[in-house]
Amino acid sequence: MINALRSSFFQLWQAVREAGGEARKEWNRKTSVVAAALVAAALLPFVIRDPVRLAAMGSALYTVLAAVGVNFAVGMAGIPSLGHGAFVAVGAFTVALLRTEAGWDPSLATLAGVVLAGVAGVLVGAGAIRLARPIVAIATWVIAWLVTFTLAAFPGLFGGLQGLPVPEGTLGIGSVGLVVRLTPGVHYEVAVVLVAAALAAFFVLSRAPWGLALAASRDAPAAAASVGVEQGRLQFHTFTGSAMLCGLAGALAVQLAGVADPTAYGPLLSVELFAAVLLGGVGRPLGPVVGAAGLLLIPRVAQGLGAIAGLEAERFEPAVASLLVVAALVIGRGGILGWTDSVRARLGRRRPDGAEASRRTPTGLEPNQDAVPDTWRRILTEPRLNSSRAAGRGPLLQATGLQKRFGGLLALDGADLHVAPGEVHGLIGPNGSGKTTLLRLLGGTLRADNGRILFAGHDLTESPTSARIRAGLIRTLQRVTLCPSLRVRENVVVGATTRRRYGGGVRSLTLTPLARAEAKAMDGEADALLSLVGLEEAAERYPRELSGTEQRLVMVAAACAAFPRLLLLDEPSAGMSHAELVRLVDIIGQLRSEGVAVVLVEHNLRLVRLLADRVTVLDAGRIVAEGTPDEISRDQAVVQAYLGPRGM
Ligand code: ADP
Ligand code: MG
Numbered sequence: 001m002i003n004a005l006r007s008s009f010f011q012l013w014q015a016v017r018e019a020g021g022e023a024r025k026e027w028n029r030k031t032s033v034v035a036a037a038l039v040a041a042a043l044l045p046f047v048i049r050d051p052v053r054l055a056a057m058g059s060a061l062y063t064v065l066a067a068v069g070v071n072f073a074v075g076m077a078g079i080p081s082l083g084h085g086a087f088v089a090v091g092a093f094t095v096a097l098l099r100t101e102a103g104w105d106p107s108l109a110t111l112a113g114v115v116l117a118g119v120a121g122v123l124v125g126a127g128a129i130r131l132a133r134p135i136v137a138i139a140t141w142v143i144a145w146l147v148t149f150t151l152a153a154f155p156g157l158f159g160g161l162q163g164l165p166v167p168e169g170t171l172g173i174g175s176v177g178l179v180v181r182l183t184p185g186v187h188y189e190v191a192v193v194l195v196a197a198a199l200a201a202f203f204v205l206s207r208a209p210w211g212l213a214l215a216a217s218r219d220a221p222a223a224a225a226s227v228g229v230e231q232g233r234l235q236f237h238t239f240t241g242s243a244m245l246c247g248l249a250g251a252l253a254v255q256l257a258g259v260a261d262p263t264a265y266g267p268l269l270s271v272e273l274f275a276a277v278l279l280g281g282v283g284r285p286l287g288p289v290v291g292a293a294g295l296l297l298i299p300r301v302a303q304g305l306g307a308i309a310g311l312e313a314e315r316f317e318p319a320v321a322s323l324l325v326v327a328a329l330v331i332g333r334g335g336i337l338g339w340t341d342s343v344r345a346r347l348g349r350r351r352p353d354g355a356e357a358s359r360r361t362p363t364g365l366e367p368n369q370d371a372v373p374d375t376w377r378r379i380l381t382e383p384r385l386n387s388s389r390a391a392g393r394g395p396l397l398q399a400t401g402l403q404k405r406f407g408g409l410l411a412l413d414g415a416d417l418h419v420a421p422g423e424v425h426g427l428i429g430p431n432g433s434g435k436t437t438l439l440r441l442l443g444g445t446l447r448a449d450n451g452r453i454l455f456a457g458h459d460l461t462e463s464p465t466s467a468r469i470r471a472g473l474i475r476t477l478q479r480v481t482l483c484p485s486l487r488v489r490e491n492v493v494v495g496a497t498t499r500r501r502y503g504g505g506v507r508s509l510t511l512t513p514l515a516r517a518e519a520k521a522m523d524g525e526a527d528a529l530l531s532l533v534g535l536e537e538a539a540e541r542y543p544r545e546l547s548g549t550e551q552r553l554v555m556v557a558a559a560c561a562a563f564p565r566l567l568l569l570d571e572p573s574a575g576m577s578h579a580e581l582v583r584l585v586d587i588i589g590q591l592r593s594e595g596v597a598v599v600l601v602e603h604n605l606r607l608v609r610l611l612a613d614r615v616t617v618l619d620a621g622r623i624v625a626e627g628t629p630d631e632i633s634r635d636q637a638v639v640q641a642y643l644g645p646r647g648m
Helices: 002-026 029-046 051-076 085-100 106-128 133-153 184-207 209-219 221-226 231-257 267-280 287-295 297-309 313-331 335-350 354-360 374-381 435-443 465-471 488-494 505-510 513-532 548-560 578-593 605-611 629-634 636-643
Strands: 170-173 178-181 397-406 409-419 424-428 450-455 473-475 566-570 597-601 614-619 622-627
Touching (some): 029 184, 051 209, 051 231, 051 287, 085 133, 085 231, 106 170, 184 209, 184 505, 209 231, 209 505, 221 231, 231 505, 267 313, 287 313, 287 335, 297 313, 313 335, 397 435, 424 435, 424 605, 435 473, 435 597, 465 473, 488 548, 505 513, 548 566, 578 597, 597 605, 614 629, 622 636
Parallel strands (some): 424 597, 424 614, 473 566
16 A cells, blocks of 8 residues: 555656656746746736736736637637637626525636536537638627627626626635635736636647647648548537636636626627737737737727717727727738747848758758668557458458549549558559549548448448548548648647547646657657658758658658558659659658558659559549559550550
8 A cells, every 4th residue: 555655656756757857848938938927927916006906907817818718719729719708708697696696605606607608618619610610700709799689688687787796705615714805916816827827728738739630630621631630529629628718717807897797798808809819829829918918909099089089988999909800810820929920030030140041951852771760660560459450361452343423524433442461552544534533532531422442351431531540541642731830740740640549638738647658759750750751850840941842751751650551642753853752762662561551643654663563554534454563564455545655
């Protein structure tokens, strides 16, 4: 018993030390500035003792908290919600009603407010992930209005124009003598802590597999789907969390204000929160803080306009808020923070320090003849969870009678494709003959009208892409698509999404040892895969700094991160230089030697001849020949239709 306790204590201590070590590695000037700002903010009440000012500052911080919540939905999940004020309102009125009508304790009432806002988030989120973005914006905007109408419709329940009074209350346990009155100063400190925690959570989650997968599916949806990212599920959970954070902000702010005023939760609040995120920089952890500071301008400017026109300032606030949104849209997605970054980059480029210059050097694609890294060997030989690697000596893939019609065009007319384990299978044919369509049917992004797909003994004909990827059937896209906002290594890590076991939101957020160990292992694997494709130097760069062909190699590395048993490559060599072709031959050779099968769609027939064990020829959606490269190059029909007199 004592021993067990001691060992678990030791494990915990070890984990804390590791986390500390990693935190130290992440620490830089920016983090120091943020930490110093937070400490200074926490100390302010010792300088400013005026409760009215403290209350105003606390309520501003609760707005920041809600804005961070909106950033989870808009920035991280990519759901343009114009109705998050509704979740703030749910939190606020739940607390107000429970405190006044039912006499609940503040902490319990707050919890209830958060839970109900979460329920509302589930309902709205379930719709939001299914609809197109513009529709989501409109629908959430309608919800923002709906809440106002509802609050106004029941003055008896929600207090009408006077609002509901909320008593100050206390926090803590009376029997232990630990009771804190919820004064403005206490609220302010609570708000500082919560904002800090929410910012940290955003920062951690956006760099965890969770955030990487969401970023990839936001910026490169097809590529993310092709490696099995389940965008809807991630978006849904993120959206629900964001609603809960807004509910928390509302639940606390209403207790600080002392009254729940229905008019304070109108569409203007939603617009302001959205504007704060947009203005600061969508998806940037500190964006909502900077943006919310910008919001403080609204009443100032409105007052000025009011004085000029001789009317109340409140009349101008919606107009000023809307102008801020427009201004933010003009600045672009990066917002103020993005703008300052680009200014800094421009100033930096003028300075003759080598940092920028070294970023531009070529990545050195000379084939790297180093031995295959151990990780890479392990990657390719690791047993699968859900299907045994040695599925007999029979074919790995048996696709039969695949048919696909696009309107009047029969793009594929009963195509068969058989691939053995470890085989390189060339798929050739003129443009428009249906090669990409065949790969899409196999990858699951298109459903066949007819036919059957057996893979490693499983019938995958009706399976979604993610199930096919888990079974080891992975396709790279013909067009190069990487997520521009993620570094090269992160793009590869996204490829490993389907293999994650500890990449869930809660584990990522709480940085459990398993989640951190897995993240570290996957970074290592990504580096091994990048070195396989000769791009280990590029791990820290962004895709835009690489050439198109280098980006395609990154895509291949990302596909390999999912541990393929059969890799479907769609014209990987397009536009490659000689050195890159050599590298590609090397990569495919290594995949084969590790038992990975490859279907290679290629126009470069020399490459096909060099690599392929067997070749299938498509013409106008029909298979016209199948055999070894030698047999194909002698086939009269193929020579006439496709190869021409020069042959293969
Ligand atoms: P390949 O990859 O061999 O060049 P594809 O498989 O891309 O050929 O296309 C085969 C045929 O199907 C072409 O005529 C193409 O125009 C048509 N096609 C492909 N995808 C679609 C689609 N989504 N909708 C309509 N037609 C399509
Ligand atoms: Mg094609």
